[in-house]
Amino acid sequence: MLTLNELTKHYGSFIALDHLSLTIGDGELHGFVGPNGAGKTTTMRILSTLLSPTSGSATLCGVDVATKPKEIRMLMGYMPDFFGVYDRLKASEYLDFYARCYGFSYRDRMHMIDNLLELVHLSDKKDSYVDLLSRGMKQRLCLARALIHDPKLLILDEPASGMDPRARAEMKTILRTLKDLGKSVLISSHIMPELAEMCDSLTIIDHGKLVFTGSVDELSAHMSGNSPITVQLIDGADSEIIQKATSLLKEFPGVTGIGQDDPKSLSVIFEGSQEAQNELLRSLSSQVPIIDFHRAPLNLEKVFMEVTQDE
Numbered sequence: 249m250l251t252l253n254e255l256t257k258h259y260g261s262f263i264a265l266d267h268l269s270l271t272i273g274d275g276e277l278h279g280f281v282g283p284n285g286a287g288k289t290t291t292m293r294i295l296s297t298l299l300s301p302t303s304g305s306a307t308l309c310g311v312d313v314a315t316k317p318k319e320i321r322m323l324m325g326y327m328p329d330f331f332g333v334y335d336r337l338k339a340s341e342y343l344d345f346y347a348r349c350y351g352f353s354y355r356d357r358m359h360m361i362d363n364l365l366e367l368v369h370l371s372d373k374k375d376s377y378v379d380l381l382s383r384g385m386k387q388r389l390c391l392a393r394a395l396i397h398d399p400k401l402l403i404l405d406e407p408a409s410g411m412d413p414r415a416r417a418e419m420k421t422i423l424r425t426l427k428d429l430g431k432s433v434l435i436s437s438h439i440m441p442e443l444a445e446m447c448d449s450l451t452i453i454d455h456g457k458l459v460f461t462g463s464v465d466e467l468s469a470h471m472s473g474n475s476p477i478t479v480q481l482i483d484g485a486d487s488e489i490i491q492k493a494t495s496l497l498k499e500f501p502g503v504t505g506i507g508q509d510d511p512k513s514l515s516v517i518f519e520g521s522q523e524a525q526n527e528l529l530r531s532l533s534s535q536v537p538i539i540d541f542h543r544a545p546l547n548l549e550k551v552f553m554e555v556t557q558d559e
């Protein structure tokens with residue numbers, strides 16, 4: 249659906265985007281993550297035909313972004329990171345204005361506006377003035393605007409930044425609906441966990457360069473080094489019990505490190521098959537009173553900090 253091939257952008261002598269290549273499939277919700285200044289907006293502006301690449305290319309449904317801007321604009325909808333809304337326009341009038349720009353008839357427009365407002369959960373704001381809507385509502389209205397011409401790909405630049413948790417949850421629901429409608433979405437953020445939980449796949453860039461692209465599961469695998477297993481002991485476990493657990497663990501093949509998080513829990517670095525892990529659990533639980541044994545989930549914020557460098 250969308251392919252970037254060695255896409256590069258220079259601003260004077262500064263390299264904002266450096267041979268970026270990635271692919272996004274049909275109906276994929278793809279997160280685009282990177283710290284501020286990584287080159288996300290630059291990439292999205294090139295894909296939206298607002299900026300020319302210095303070299304490299306990008307195609308959407310086989311159409312070249314740099315040489316066929318008109319066709320591309322019909323295929324994608326873009327929601328910029330900063331957008332203006334006009335004063336003294338109602339939500340419905342705002343969408344009507346843009347629908348007219350696309351040349352839709354009056355009948356089509358009336359029908360379409362109701363559908364779009366419903367899709368972005370703004371039906372009850374149809375007659376509200378745009379400049380009086382909350383930030384989250386304005387963002388949803390802008391998303392409706394980007395959907396007017398029924399594009400195949402949506403490009404959303406940091407739509408969740410500055411949103412409160414409720415507005416973010418609402419945005420997530422809307423994105424799922426768009427996916428169900430068969431749309432592909434490229435959505436950027438500088439906050440990795442926020443995107444990872446709602447996307448099928450991710451691309452991480454830093455200083456204009458690709459760091460990772462693939463599914464969230466592949467990212468976990470890519471970040472080799474298993475996370476530690478936390479072993480929680482029963483309340484009131486004394487030092488003797490801790491001692492016993494520690495010496496049992498030490499002797500177990502595959503255990504390469506043991507730490508103590510707090511008086512009742514141990515953190516165990518263990519590498520081995522699932523069968524071996526099962527054996528470890530059985531042997532531990534038959535000899536010391538444990539109440540919990542689990543591998544901590546991948547800490548996405550930590551991964552992000554590790555893969556992107558400090559300024």
Ligand SMILES: Nc1ncnc2c1ncn2[C@@H]1O[C@H](COP(=O)(O)OP(=O)(O)O)[C@@H](O)[C@H]1O
Nearest residue numbers: 259262264282283284285286287288289290291
């Ligand atoms: N028009 C421009 N002229 C010069 N430098 C720019 C311009 N636009 C962006 N940059 C620089 O390019 C880099 C990438 O910016 P941007 O694509 O906006 O990153 P992001 O959206 O990931 O925060 C930044 O260092 C930014 O300062």
Ligand SMILES: [Mg+2]
Nearest residue numbers: 288289290329
């Ligand atoms: Mg940006």
